Amino acid sequence: QKEVEQNSGPLSVPEGAIASLNCTYSDRGSQSFFWYRQYSGKSPELIMSIYSNGDKEDGRFTAQLNKASQYVSLLIRDSQPSDSATYLCAVNPGYSTLTFGKGTMLLVSP
């Protein structure tokens, strides 16, 4: 069974710190990788996508992909209280669906 694993958290960081969120996946054939942010009571919002090994930066967010280790991570620099949310890792296994992890709750304290 294709799985995406995330630490459920909560991950607590102080304002201004770097938050590091991790995700592992089981299907080696996975092609595309995504991070979604979901605020309580809202729907998931796509914040990062990554398709090849290495780092991809977008503002305060950096996604890292290591296909050999089947590992994806999201770094949030200069964390703000408004970043407090659940972060969902999603993997495309090679066809037109996404498999989601259960998410990591991030709490950023002022």
Added chain:
Amino acid sequence: KAGVTQTPRYLIKTRGQQVTLSCSPISGHRSVSWYQQTPGQGLQFLFEYFSETQRNKGNFPGRFSGRQFSNSRSEMNVSTLELGDSALYLCASSDPGTGAYEQYFGPGTRLTVT
């Protein structure tokens, strides 16, 4: 572009009834996927439609069904509702032509079965 829209936003039904949820994708997006989200199971894939054809289906009973219309709008139906069907139902659209499979979610329909 307008985002994905879903109607209704909230729904309360009684066990045994059926329900139909609607989703309008982002303009130009021809793929629509449906997910069920519960606190215990997270986001679980229901099915995906492209050009009015179901391309993929998740591991849900036959009570869950869907369809897509020629304008890419999609509906999902749940028959003989059970208490365990209470969940947030999310629709996501994507443009497979990009090859990226980035999915954009609507606001969801919160279904409560009593």
